[in-house]
Amino acid sequence: MNNNLSNKVAYITGGSKGIGFGIAKILLENGMRVAITSRNLEAARQASELLSSDESKVLALQSDVSSLASEQKAVEAAIAHFGQLDVLVANAGVGHFAPIQDLSEADWKSTIETNLTGVFNSVKSSIGALKQSKGYIITIASLAGTNFFENGAAYNASKFGLVGFSQAIMLDLRKYGIKVSTIMPGSVATEFNDHKPSEADAWKIQPEDIGQLVADLLQMNPRTLPSKIEVRPSVTGKG
Numbered sequence: 612m613n614n615n616l617s618n619k620v621a622y623i624t625g626g627s628k629g630i631g632f633g634i635a636k637i638l639l640e641n642g643m644r645v646a647i648t649s650r651n652l653e654a655a656r657q658a659s660e661l662l663s664s665d666e667s668k669v670l671a672l673q674s675d676v677s678s679l680a681s682e683q684k685a686v687e688a689a690i691a692h693f694g695q696l697d698v699l700v701a702n703a704g705v706g707h708f709a710p711i712q713d714l715s716e717a718d719w720k721s722t723i724e725t726n727l728t729g730v731f732n733s734v735k736s737s738i739g740a741l742k743q744s745k746g747y748i749i750t751i752a753s754l755a756g757t758n759f760f761e762n763g764a765a766y767n768a769s770k771f772g773l774v775g776f777s778q779a780i781m782l783d784l785r786k787y788g789i790k791v792s793t794i795m796p797g798s799v800a801t802e803f804n805d806h807k808p809s810e811a812d813a814w815k816i817q818p819e820d821i822g823q824l825v826a827d828l829l830q831m832n833p834r835t836l837p838s839k840i841e842v843r844p845s846v847t848g849k850g
Contacts, residue, residue: 615830617642620693622686624648624676624733625703627658629801630751633818634700634825635662639669641826646689648674648703676703676729677721679736686736696740700825701730702751704769708762719765726769727776734780738789745788749825750777752795754841774839781838790836792828796821797843814846 621638625631626647635645639662647662649655652673659671670692674685690696705725707718730750741748755763756770774793781791799821800812821842828837 616826618644619697619829620644620646620689620695621698621700622646622648622689622696622733622737623700623702624674624682624729626700627651627654627671630796630799630818630821631700631702632658632662633820634702634822635669637819637822637826638698639663643698644668644670644693646670646672646685646693648672648676648685650675676701676732677724679732682729682732682736686733686740690740695744696737697744697746698829699733699737699741699746699748700751701733701748703729703733704751706766708766709764710762711764714765722765722769723772726766727772730773730776738784741784741789742787746790747829748777748780748784748789748791749828750791750793751821752777752793754795754797754843756793756795757841778838781836785836792837793839794821794824795839795841797841815844816842 621643623631623635623645626635627649631647635647638645647655647658650673652671655671655673659669663669670689672685672688675681703725705722707722734748750773752773753770755767756774759767777791777793784791796816798815800815800817824842
């Protein structure tokens with residue numbers, strides 16, 4: 612356990628599974644307290660029980676990041692429960708993949724409103740508390756934020772936008788003592804896009820690996836700010 616992180620509070624969107632759950636797990640192991648959100652409250656509650664039975668350490672919340680009002684309510688609940696907010700991990704995301712001629716308006720809007728507008732909503736809801744704590748914002752983007760691919764119009768647009776948004780607010784907020792980093796993973800073994808992780812995914816980055824990267828960022832010397840981090844599987848030719 613690292614004493615530098617002990618009792619600090621992280622608010623993690625999309626924390627009921629995948630990368631968000633892996634981040635929550637590692638931060639708890641480092642002595643932090645975490646609030647995890649999901650659009651499905653029962654999913655958040657089940658995940659929180661897996662993480663810890665101690666409600667003083669884990670809080671399950673329902674929130675739809677595409678709604679500013681929903682995010683504001685959830686962030687306020689986290690602060691009311693823990694008394695502070697030190698870290699925002701904007702992780703919630705969706706993926707819809709199709710060639711542009713087949714991409715529906717609904718899927719386009721869902722991708723942009725969750726992956727990009729959703730992060731805006733999470734940040735806007737958290738800024739006041741993070742100014743007080745001189746906290747940290749970590750956005751979970753993707754290598755798809757710099758590498759375009761076929762059938763990726765909506766997803767690429769959302770992640771390219773998220774990388775730009777994250778770098779811009781890093782410049783806006785560092786004058787207030789708030790750090791901002793964006794993590795851009797390659798292939799991660801998660802349930803994303805209805806994928807079912809299996810032994811065949813052992814070569815991929817694991818969610819806990821991203822969690823460890825988050826913990827490492829939080830423990831860096833305050834004078835140092837890694838603002839954009841690309842991370843790939845170490846297996847050659849994959850991810």
